[in-house]
Structures are given as C-alpha cells and as structure tokens.
Amino acid sequence: MSMTHELATELLAPYVDGALPLAEAAAVRAHLTECAACSDEVAGLQQLNQALAFGPAPPVAFHAFWAGIQKQLPRPRAQARVRVVRRSLVLAAALAALLVVTTAASAFASDRILPDSPIYSLKRVGETVRLDLTRTRQDRVQLELGLALERLHEAQAMAVARKSHLALASLQNFQALLTDAGPELENPAAADRPEVLRTISTLTDELTQVEQAATTQADESDVQVETVVQDAKAELAQDEQDPGAPAAGTQPGPTPEPQDTAAPKESPEQSNVPSPSGEPTP
Amino acid sequence: MTPDSTASPAPLQEDPEERQLVTRSAAGDQDAFRQLVLRHHRRVVNIAYRALGDAGLAEDVAQEVFIKVFRHLPSYRHEKPFVHWLHRVAANTVTDAARHRRDVQSLDSMEKPPAGQAGDPQDVAARHDLQRSVRRAIATLPPHYRDTLALQVYHDLSYEEIARTLDVPIGTVMSRLNAAKRLLRGRFQGLADAEGGANTP
Numbered sequence: 174m175s176m177t178h179e180l181a182t183e184l185l186a187p188y189v190d191g192a193l194p195l196a197e198a199a200a201v202r203a204h205l206t207e208c209a210a211c212s213d214e215v216a217g218l219q220q221l222n223q224a225l226a227f228g229p230a231p232p233v234a235f236h237a238f239w240a241g242i243q244k245q246l247p248r249p250r251a252q253a254r255v256r257v258v259r260r261s262l263v264l265a266a267a268l269a270a271l272l273v274v275t276t277a278a279s280a281f282a283s284d285r286i287l288p289d290s291p292i293y294s295l296k297r298v299g300e301t302v303r304l305d306l307t308r309t310r311q312d313r314v315q316l317e318l319g320l321a322l323e324r325l326h327e328a329q330a331m332a333v334a335r336k337s338h339l340a341l342a343s344l345q346n347f348q349a350l351l352t353d354a355g356p357e358l359e360n361p362a363a364a365d366r367p368e369v370l371r372t373i374s375t376l377t378d379e380l381t382q383v384e385q386a387a388t389t390q391a392d393e394s395d396v397q398v399e400t401v402v403q404d405a406k407a408e409l410a411q412d413e414q415d416p417g418a419p420a421a422g423t424q425p426g427p428t429p430e431p432q433d434t435a436a437p438k439e440s441p442e443q444s445n446v447p448s449p450s451g452e453p454t455p
Numbered sequence: 456m457t458p459d460s461t462a463s464p465a466p467l468q469e470d471p472e473e474r475q476l477v478t479r480s481a482a483g484d485q486d487a488f489r490q491l492v493l494r495h496h497r498r499v500v501n502i503a504y505r506a507l508g509d510a511g512l513a514e515d516v517a518q519e520v521f522i523k524v525f526r527h528l529p530s531y532r533h534e535k536p537f538v539h540w541l542h543r544v545a546a547n548t549v550t551d552a553a554r555h556r557r558d559v560q561s562l563d564s565m566e567k568p569p570a571g572q573a574g575d576p577q578d579v580a581a582r583h584d585l586q587r588s589v590r591r592a593i594a595t596l597p598p599h600y601r602d603t604l605a606l607q608v609y610h611d612l613s614y615e616e617i618a619r620t621l622d623v624p625i626g627t628v629m630s631r632l633n634a635a636k637r638l639l640r641g642r643f644q645g646l647a648d649a650e651g652g653a654n655t656p
C-alpha cells in the first residue's frame with residue numbers, strides 16, 4: 174500500500190489529473206499524508222492546471238468558415254475519380270497476386286450467382302446484353318462501375334471458398350471494366366451524376382475493406398505479400414502527388430506476378446453453358 | 456463457411472455514418488466533406504484558439520487543417536478512427552502556425568483578449584497575459600513533452616485518447632505529462648510568485 178517517494182513523484186501529475194487506476198491513486202494518497210514535498214508538489218500542480226485551463230473559442234459562423242475552405246479545395250471531382258479508378262487498378266493487380274481477399278464469408282449475400290454456379294455464365298451474358306443496350310455513354314459508365322463492384326464481391330467470395338482461378342478471373346474482369354470506364358469518368362457530365370458518385374463511394378469503401386483484410390492477413394510468414402501491398406501503396410502515394418498524370422486506362426507499373434496461380438482458366442462448370450457469340454471470355 | 460471472428464480485430468468502433476462521410480469525402484464528394492467539417496469544426500477551432508490565443512488566426516488555421524484533411528483523405532487508410540487522424544493533422548498544422556508566427560514576427564500585440572467575456576476587464580486581461588506566458592513556456596519544452604502536453608491542454612484529450620492518438624502506451628503518456636508539468640512548474644515558479652496569485656479565479 175505504501176509507495177516510495179521516488180515512485181510517487183513519477184505519478185503526481187496523473188494523480189492530480191485523476192488518470193491513475195484506483196489502487197495506485199490510493200497509494201499516492203497514502204504517501205501524501207506522510208510526505209510534505211509531494212504534498213507541495215500536488216498543490217503546485219493543481220495551480221498549474223488552473224493556468225493550463227484554456228477556454229473554448231468564441232462562436233464560429235459556420236457558413237463563412239465553410240466558404241473559406243471550399244474556395245481553396247482543389248477542383249476535385251474528375252481527379253478524385255481518376256484516382257479511385259487508378260487505385261482500384263493497382264489494388265486489383267496486387268490482389269490478383271495475393272488472393273488473400275478473405276473477409277468474413279457472411280458479408281456476401283447468399284442469393285448472388287457466383288462464378289462457381291452452373292448458371293454463372295448466363296448471368297454474364299445478361300450483363301453483356303445490358304451493356305450493349307445501354308444507350309448513352311454515361312449510362313454505360315454507371316453500369317460498368319456497378320458490374321465492377323459485382324466482380325469484386327465475386328472475387329472475395331471465391332477467395333474465401335479457396336477457388337483461386339475463379340477469384341483471379343473475376344478480378345481481371347473487374348480490372349477490365351474499370352479500365353473501360355476510366356476515360357469517361359474524367360468527363361464531368363458523366364461523372365458528376367449522383368448515382369455514379371454513389372457507386373464510386375461504395376467501390377472505394379469496398380476497396381478499403383479489402384485492402385485492410387489484405388494487410389491484416391499479410392502479417393506473418395508471407396513477406397512477399399507485404400511487399401506487394403507496399404508497392405501498390407507507394408505507387409498510389411506518388412499518384413496523389415501528381416494528380417495531373419493520365420491515370421485512367423493506363424496499366425499500373427509493376428504488375429505483380431500471380432503467386433501460385435497460372436493464368437485463369439474457365440471452370441468446367443462454365444464450359445457447360447454455351448458461350449455467347451462474340452463475347453470475349455474473361 | 457463461418458465468419459472468422461479472430462481474423463481481423465476491428466481496433467475501435469467508428470460511427471458508421473462518420474465512416475461513410477469520410478469515404479465519400481475521399482472520393483471527392485464535397486457535400487459529404489461539408490458535413491464532416493460541420494461535425495468537427497468546433498473541435499478544431501477550439502484547438503487552434505487555445506494554442507494560438509487569437510480567434511481570427513484560429514479560424515484561419517482551422518480552415519487550413521480541413522483543407523489539408525481533404526487533400527490527404529485519399530491516402531487515409533482507416534487504420535484508426537478518423538478523429539484521431541484529425542487530431543494529428545490539427546496538431547501538426549497548429550504547431551507549424553505557432554512556430555511560424557514566432558519566427559516571422561512578434562505578434563504578441565495582435566493577441567487581443569476575447570471580446571464579450573464576462574468578468575472584470577482587468578481580470579480578463581491578467582488571465583490573458585498569463586495564458587500567453589503559459590503558451591510560450593509550453594513551446595520551449597522538449598518536443599515530446601510539448602506535443603503530448605498540447606494534446607491535453609489544447610486538444611482537451613484524456614490520457615487514453617492521447618495514447619491512442621500518438622500510438623503510445625498510456626504509461627508513456629503519464630510519464631511525459633508528469634515530466635512536462637514538473638518542468639513547466641519549475642519555469643513558472645518565479646512568474647507565479649511575481650504575479651501574486653493573479654491566476655486564482
């Protein structure tokens with residue numbers, strides 16, 4: 174219960190601030206009854222705390238405050254979108270190499286038709302038809318972004334199921350869709366529409382989660398995993414410093430080699446279903 | 456397939472709405488960013504005001520903080536809650552502003568006591584002078600002590616919040632604050648005696 178003077182002097186400020194655990198606070202209090210030096214110090218610290226108690230600022234007019242910020246923000250939209258697309262591409266490349274996209278399996282809706290389903294290629298045919306029927310370029314971009322998101326979900330689900338070929342195939346299609354959508358996103362008429370914004374937000378959020386999952390998994394044995402993620406991040410950081418760089422559509426520099434997977438093959442399930450004419454297989 | 460609860464330990468729960476706003480802002484959505492600023496501007500203006508002592512300057516610096524935040528959001532990785540990151544950006548910006556201010560010119564005369572504060576004008580002025588000397592004394596502390604103490608007195612954070620913001624154990628926060636305050640007290644002994652207890656409200 175009793176405490177040495179030396180130890181007590183280490184704890185006086187936290188004691189005065191009420192930041193010590195109960196037992197330690199009690200021990201300090203006991204020491205104070207028998208040590209004049211520490212009692213003086215406590216009084217001094219209390220006085221100091223009063224001098225350190227700075228009050229809050231006078232009220233702020235938010236409207237003017239925000240206006241001052243807004244006029245200095247970079248013309249953000251097109252650039253930010255290009256960045257998201259580029260970030261997506263870099264990440265997709267990294268993830269294709271890693272296949273560590275194992276977030277919780279429960280995150281994926283069970284009614285989704287996944288690449289290992291017998292009717293999966295029918296779903297893809299349907300998508301192609303929808304893309305072909307899309308009248309305007311803008312609508313097409315929105316659809317492409319939505320489909321890219323779908324591919325990302327599939328890749329995650331396939332990675333969880335340890336079907337790495339299918340995960341890789343989905344990621345490659347994900348990449349192709351974003352590359353396709355890239356140039357149009359620089360056009361504000363297409364990119365500033367709220368539904369495009371929403372999809373991009375979702376996409377960014379998904380990517381952040383995937384990235385976190387990838388980083389968490391990369392902790393132990395696999396040094397290479399970490400290197401790949403680091404490379405991707407370094408490239409992104411560089412990208413952010415150079416926002417004028419024509420990002421969309423360009424392939425990220427160091428595309429990492431897939432680790433233990435050969436080029437994606439069509440799964441046997443998929444080949445049971447007739448392939449649409451003229452549709453490039455993923 | 457069962458979700459693996461041990462896989463990714465979510466460090467600290469962040470308000471999902473806040474997370475959404477951060478994500479949308481990072482994608483360049485200025486409406487979302489406006490809401491984020493609305494949520495946090497008081498916090499940041501207070502930090503700058505406590506550290507710099509001038510309301511107008513505090514608003515300018517706080518605006519600068521948010522402009523930096525917006526610019527760097529795309530590289531923010533959600534490794535810690537947004538507010539912790541915000542506090543770090545604010546701390547750096549405010550420290551720079553304070554240093555710049557001291558380097559470039561002595562603007563002490565510009566530091567006006569806040570208008571419309573209750574109490575005897577003489578008391579207000581005395582308190583204002585005292586705080587100015589306290590700020591100066593804090594600025595002369597070794598950087599680790601100075602920055603940790605700033606998080607307590609300017610940012611108004613608890614020991615635990617300081618530990619999380621700086622990514623250090625709470626014991627480190629305790630020993631830094633203890634050392635910082637003892638140093639400060641040493642420097643202030645003379646001053647407090649000279650002022651004859653002008654700092655007791």
Ligand SMILES: [Zn+2]
Nearest residue numbers: 178181208211
């Ligand atoms: Zn003692």
